[in-house]
Amino acid sequence: VARIALDAMGGDLGPAEAVAGAIDAAAGGVDVVLVGDEAQIAAQLALTGSSLPIVHAPEVVHMGEDPARAIREKPGSSVATCARMVRDGSADGFVSAGSTGAAMASAAIIIGRLERVMRPTIASVFPTDGSPTVVLDSGANPEVKPEHIVQFAEMGAALSETYFDVTNPRVGLLNIGEEKGKGRVLDKEAYALLEAAPVNFIGNVEGRDVATDRADVIVTDGFTGNVFLKTTEGAASLTARLILAALDAAPGDVRSEVLPLLDPIRRRMDYEETGGAHLLGTRGVVVIAHGSSTRRAIANALRMASDGANRGLVARVADRIGR
């Protein structure tokens, strides 16, 4: 069984929430190690009467810090310690809800990239009417070359195969029209390379295909991908908010009939359920959880990392990149 290190000091809600999430995940069978200030973590564990292994890390990388510099200057930070555990084999993966940049930098600098991987990438998972869609790069690389996008496609296909058991995942290029020849120079060149790449390339997809079942994997640069991700969150939450506000005008008994019906949707749209985004392309499983992750989000992120490690995600990514 895979062992997952949790950066217990990252996350806006502090170690109490992280420890609570770890306890829940451990109860569900995940082998978790808590990494961070030993006294604080032990105190949280004592409050709940639980027992989990702790690895002491005296420092913390804060949100505003320059990530690469912080990783070099704070080798004893919780996130750098997590990465070192993965590098040394005492963990198979790690989860952090702290600075995304720090998690990326520690993974790249300490764990290291897989052979041939030019740019590690962040993959996010979106709910659709069908099986979930993997979108990458969703923020790690704001500026990319066409060949990077091809590797994002290969790594995203590995994630889709690993988590959603999709055979030969359909890869779409996010673009501003369906026809070949649309978009920027970057997109046109990426299109040509994807046609020749060992992935099931289905051509261009558009922003609205976040909501359709056209593609299993959608690739673009990290600037566009990040806008895509956050716009989806914003538009879905606006729509949900408007609908809930409208329901306030309904009689009480009607509301109490309707609201429970909407619960599964709320859960499906909820980032807490997906737990986090995957950093792909390094020699270990790395899950980046939302900064404001609750106990439930942390537990789901740990479960996701554990599943990824148990199913051989890293080897599958390496295999895809090596084809």
Added chain:
Amino acid sequence: VARIALDAMGGDLGPAEAVAGAIDAAAGGVDVVLVGDEAQIAAQLALTGSSLPIVHAPEVVHMGEDPARAIREKPGSSVATCARMVRDGSADGFVSAGSTGAAMASAAIIIGRLERVMRPTIASVFPTDGSPTVVLDSGANPEVKPEHIVQFAEMGAALSETYFDVTNPRVGLLNIGEEKGKGRVLDKEAYALLEAAPVNFIGNVEGRDVATDRADVIVTDGFTGNVFLKTTEGAASLTARLILAALDAAPGDVRSEVLPLLDPIRRRMDYEETGGAHLLGTRGVVVIAHGSSTRRAIANALRMASDGANRGLVARVADRIGR
């Protein structure tokens, strides 16, 4: 009162729908001229017993054609004829639901750009919790320079002032983080220029701010803006679809209480209500309606173009660019 030319041959639903929309808009006080195949348009008018002026245009630019070339080679096309009417002063603006590229090309080539405008831009309008947000460029210019983004801000501010009576519209730069220094080289340079520009620049905004009331105008390149636009449509429609499907499980009387409450939201989210996007930066009002515009969408686009012309939109854009 402003006179608006309607490209009656554009649009997936054909001249019948366009003529019906024109009749509705005319009934609401818009001075419309129908432009296209005279026999077809006259036949549609005869069916409804209505009478509207027609300008005959024997050719049509089709969706797949190269826009600039089509405008040169088909001077008698309905869209080129509309643009010529605006240039010659026999119309103050035009509406087309045909090829966006053809509408842009005819506006740029035939009507011509305003002085100092480097790149005409497409502005879309999004509903929010507060007053609508203008987003540009939403597809005209996939690849831009930082100084183009500054002009998009100026033109968007003019639109926000003209239509929504916003004083000193707040301009946000679409980016992947709120802090200064985020994004691509393009975004960092645009940020610096916007700080010095004669607009009310509030800094970076993110994808999720489509749903908030943080900015009145959001600027970015036309690739990102187009993805933003279509993602919003997709995510909102997915959310709405999931919620409506969930309501199917409710008893019939509950459904019949709830569905009417959702109608105002459906209208608010509906592109038919906004009618279309504005092409800004040319010497006339140009509204680009959705390709699948219904009668109602066409009528709203005509109303929007008429309002823009009556309120001096073009002069306001020119004034903003000249500051």
